[in-house]
Amino acid sequence: MSESQLNRFSVISKVIDGHLTIADASVSLGISERQILRLKKGVILEGAAFLIHKNTNRKPKHALDNELVEKVISLKQSDLYNSANFVHFQELLERQESIKINYSALHSTLTQAGIKSPKKRRRFKPHRRRKRKSQAGLLVQMDATPFEWFGDFNKFALHGAIDDATGNIVGLYMTKNECLHGYWEVTRQVLFNHGIPVSLYTDRHAIFLSTNASKLTVEDQLAGRVVNDTQFGRAMNELGITLIPARSPQAKGRVERLWETLQSRLPVEFKIAGISTIDEANEFLTRYIPLFNASFSVEPDNAESAFRPLSPNLNPDTVLCVKLRRSVDAGGVFSFYNRHFKVITEPGLPLLPPKAKITVLVSPSLGIKVQFKNTLFDVLPYIKAKRITEPKTAANSLDKKHWQPPDSHYYKYGHNLMKKVTFEDSNSDILMMLESIFLKKYA
Template sequence: MTKREVQKLIVINKTIDGILTIREAAQALNLSERQIFRLKKGVKEQGESFVIHKNRGRKPANAIPEDVVRRVIDLKQNKYQDANFSHFRDLLEEREGIILSYSSVYRLLTSAGIQSPRNHRKPPKVHARRKRKPQAGLLVQIDCSPFEWIPSMGQLALHGAIDDATGQVLALYLTDNECMEGYFELMRRIIQNYGIPLSLYTDRHTIFVSPNKDKLSIEEQLEGKTVNQTQFERAMSELGITIINIDLLRLKAVSKDCGKPFRID
């Protein structure tokens, strides 16, 4: 099973056991309530295999050929760089003989890191706090805060974890510096006392995400190349835990308003 399928199975089993409501499960998996009903019924009748995607290993019949993908990206970057996505789609059809839907063009270009130019950009939106998860265990926030926590002992790194839904502090651990040992100890205590969480909310420290993750070119991604996971990522993946990385710059901006060392919004 993929990590996503493991997550589905965990949540669906919780609905079967009456721990989660249909609405809460739909919010946790970002699915409709109708899909949750279907998954619940399928797991009850057919078992765990029901959550495995039936097209695993098959190339979609409507997949865009890789040479077309490369050509579309090259045309946007070098020939039609000033055209917005909608106009660019029309130009592809009229001048290049490439017929694609707007959604396909949008997906290809945004995946390549290309944004649609706009004549009048809207002012940036004021940050709105994210709603907490509906139930404990769906999301755990972990972070580290250096400070002189114990007088006369100098600066120490306090690793901490809180549950997103309840705000409960799940674990704390002091070390000399922010390190993988500190985060592994947090996870050991969390799992021992509360069970395995569905996902973790972290910053982009190299403990959580490889510094090379964002350096792959489009060509390398099309060739199927990936970046090796960090040791912490691999361990969480084996447990079926998804790591959600928040941008560090955004984290700093939010922390000015928040004032709490372990609350990441």
Template sequence: MSRQELKRYTVIDRWIQGLITGGEAAELLGLSYRQVCRLKKRVLEEGETGIIHKNKGRKPAHALSDNTRQRILELHQSDAYQGCNDVHFAELLAKYEGIHVSPSTVRRIRSEAGIKPKRKRRPPKVHRPRQRKPQPGMLVQMDGSPHPWLEDRAEPMSLLAAIDDATGHIVAALFRPQEDTEGYFRLTQQMIEQKGIPMSVYSDQHMIFRSPNEKQTIEQELAGEPVPLSQFGQALEELGITHIKALTPQAKGRIERLFQTLQDRWIVELRLRGIDTIEEANTVLPELIKAHNEQFAVEPRDPESAFVPLEQGQALDLILCYREKRTLGTGETIAYKGKTYTIDRSDHQQTIPRKTRVEVRETLDGRLFVRHKGVDYPLKETVPPKRQSLPKQKASSEKQPHKPAPHHPWRQYRRTQSKSRIRQRA
């Protein structure tokens, strides 16, 4: 008999002896009067055992069988589900094994077996989170996460992702061998093709997002010179996107928490799908993104989207590209990466004046263009004409004696010496 049951029996027994009333017994036990009447009847009929609950010591009808519990424990320790947290493991059991249990059941089975959780639970920190933007597309956070996403099946790679601040939707994502400018160009292209152009982009202080020469001197600021931008920064400026650079990782906590969730889940998902290469990982990314957005995305306060489409005449491949300044030579030729290029067109009339400073744009697929006054001219490789040099005359083997000029100082010296000698003799 438990302590609570012993207390109930003592109170009911005092009521039976007439020491207290039924209302006082109900008040002492915190039960209703009808309930204490039932307890009194059972004590009168069965004695002390009548106070004990009838289901005590019996296994509940809805309890898991021992075989099911053992199966869950074996799957939890298997290589396929290694590293899963309790919530994700419960979802995978229902999806792949047909075992429908709650995360609390998984946690209880794991705890009874003496298995420690994947991550230690910490008390929540008291902080005031930044309020989400009201509309989708007002702010998109971008970042990369280098991690062994395919474990020991491949080299570590980086996941580049962009998440909408208002809804938590992953608007674009791709795997790259490492964080690079081309990867963020392709990430932005994927976002614009699927959603549109956002109002602003939030990133960190990586050199991909900022130029090493962006700190200007006082003279440059007074002269009104523009701040130098990186290749990615120039593309965002042409698209009309405001670029915000965070000073700390905590400032862009939404995408940092996203990577923590994806590292917790997608490593197991890629393992269960048998993904061994970065190409295969990028193939299944749309499926993983869709499942994540359906489970974790939230509704915005204002359903109207702030994403805007590309303007008419804007070529995305000529915006998300590499840019270099060059000087146009004679015949509209340009030297670029050790090769000579000329403008590719049918007429040979030179429309861009020579010695003009132009911008060379190289697309992600390797095509080259020259931009002058808002017009893009394609380039083609050409062979520079060789300079014809005059044949050198063979020097004669006979040396001609050098004769000083009539007014050479040497001759003047001899004349002066002869005159002085004549005066001395005289």
């Protein structure tokens, strides 16, 4: 018997012997006189055992089976699930192992086994929470985060976009580093899967906002001076999307908290699916987004979506690309990134006049196109004849070896991410040019 049960038996015994009144016993034990009479009767009939609760040392009916408890603990300690937090582990048990268990029971089981959740809880920090937008599509937050997604020491950048009103992920795409190509692939997912949002909330990265924007003084702004849009900003203007640059990470806290969640969950999901490359990850992310949204999305105040449908006349490939102005010569040849291309004119297409101002469109999915008066033209690489020059003698020339970058060099990754274009992809000069445009590191 416990100490409290022994104390209760001592008081009831004094009541039975007549050494203590029922009223005094009631005050001493803090229970009603009716309970004192019930306990007195029970002790007289059954003895001290009456004071022991009948469920003592009995396993509750709703308790987990010992075999199930051992299996859950074993799975959590395995290499596959050991890095999953408790909530994520509960979802994985139901999805992967067909084990449905209440979270409180799971938490008690694991903590009693000495297992702690890898999800660290930081101390509560009060802040003013901005109210969500009322409709889906009014505001989409976009960002990228570098992380060791595959459990090794290699970091890759995951680009993503989340709807402010619903908390739905509307786009995810992984590349080697944060780059224009990654953001455009996320934008492409948003456009095709949801439509055109009203506004985008981003940071002040050079991809979104020119570095010269911070150099404008008040006098410059009053004088009407502006800086040129970046290629991303120009594309958003063509789509009618308002680009809002945030001044702090806390301002776009929705997407910052998304990274915290994905950094906890995705490495476990990749390990379970056996994913270790960027291409496999991007294919997996298209299937993972609906699963994530089913667990974390919320209902907006207004069920009507603010996403605008894509116009049938709009080709996103002609918007999500780099656009630069050039001039053609009398033969339809123009120079671009120290290379020459010839515009292909076909029957039925307008002719390009000499010295015509054209717009060159470049992207991994579009290749290289030329736009003139809303008409697209294909191009071909053109090699101009070189002038014959006298060769240098060995006396006045240095024996220089051509330097070739190693396979680990930054500009050598990403070839397999680029789709086939209109000319031969084996042309190393063309590939180098595309990489210098889309896969470069921004300041």
